[in-house]
């Protein structure tokens with residue numbers, strides 16, 4: 279059985295019932311006389327927010343997104359981020375575990391025309407591979423790639439298909455049924471890079487994705503001149519990613535409750551991942567620094583996870599390593615993912631839960647907001663798509679803290695693009711997230 283109530287909450291609820299009015303704390307770094315009274319939770323909040331340092335968080339966002347750059351699962355850059363996180367946590371005195379795990383194969387490849395032009399392309403996982411020397415064939419213009427658009431002419435050719443209308447996999451299956459030997463899908467709207475496509479597993483043909491302009495160029499330069507293209511697709515096998523887990527257990531408490539803070543440090547290809555998710559990583563690191571020696575009576579674990587962007591793989595691995603007993607002692611997961619965008623419309627902090635229901639973590643955050651006066655609106659919202667999913671599925675109350683636009687729930691326009699850079703990250707909002715989650719977390723784990 280899981281415990282659903284936090285000690286800190288009970289205290290603030292009791293104060294509210296007894297008619298004590300909590301004044302918002304003074305943010306000048308000063309502890310007000312009211313806040314300093316023993317037993318006043320606002321004094322504990324001040325211990326956190328007076329020390330959360332926005333400059334440190336920002337510097338780490340800079341290091342992760344600018345110095346290291348895109349941190350795709352399985353790459354050297356992802357490992358470099360993991361090494362940075364590990365060293366930092368060790369320097370704070372945490373007991374740090376490195377978990378290494380395998381990730382699904384990813385694809386790499388190459389596309390060129392018989393005119394000698396290289397075409398920038400993406401190669402989706404699940405694509406078939408080509409022979410070592412690649413596949414050289416004429417192109418067949420298959421329109422949107424519906425069955426009616428394939429004639430006997432497609433046989434032995436590489437189908438050039440426009441995105442849109444229906445699923446990528448249907449287009450690929452239709453091409454295979456018509457006897458095509460490969461598929462190139464071109465985008466149907468302008469984008470800065472070739473599309474990141476989800477085509478499912480074990481596709482029947484090698485597949486590449488290209489930009490709209492590249493597709494139009496192939497129609498003109500290759501299809502209409504009867505030229506050929508050479509497509510090469512290879513699987514990169516045996517890759518691994520890492521989780522970095524920092525633990526601090528209370529002294530003199532046996533079998534303590536456990537609270538997990540999580541943040542993914544990987545990014546999608548080509549995106550520096552400043553907002554997604556250097557912000558969550560750097561803010562969780564700062565919370566770990568601030569809480570490194572405060573007295574606690576619960577166990578806290580900071581789980582910095584890799585391979586989120588390829589399907590929440592790192593957090594799934596982490597949760598799978600918890601024993602049944604550890605799961606039953608787990609009372610919450612604060613997942614920090616995209617907490618510092620500067621996008622002006624993202625004025626609210628969403629608390630995404632998988633079932634859209636409040637839980638012990640949303641309650642702790644709301645209580646903290648009440649005490650410290652977090653300026654942004656906190657909105658409870660039903661959404662998965664981040665690492666809280668795996669904690670939730672293990673039965674642990676879990677919340678993804680994420681900045682969005684109220685009403686539409688939209689994310690910033692730079693999301694998963696090369697424009698996800700530090701230029702679009704707000705130091706003030708990083709501080710706000712650090713203060714909120716730091717105070718809520720400390721209210722749960724602190725020694726009363």
Ligand code: BES
Nearest residue numbers: 554586587588589590615616662663664
């Ligand atoms: N940082 C996002 C979080 C997110 C949450 C995005 C909710 C959109 C909505 C996360 O890194 C992400 O991009 N998630 C993927 C799904 C995941 C299972 C690969 C997404 O939403 O496309």
Ligand code: ZN
Nearest residue numbers: 546554587694
């Ligand atoms: Zn993402």
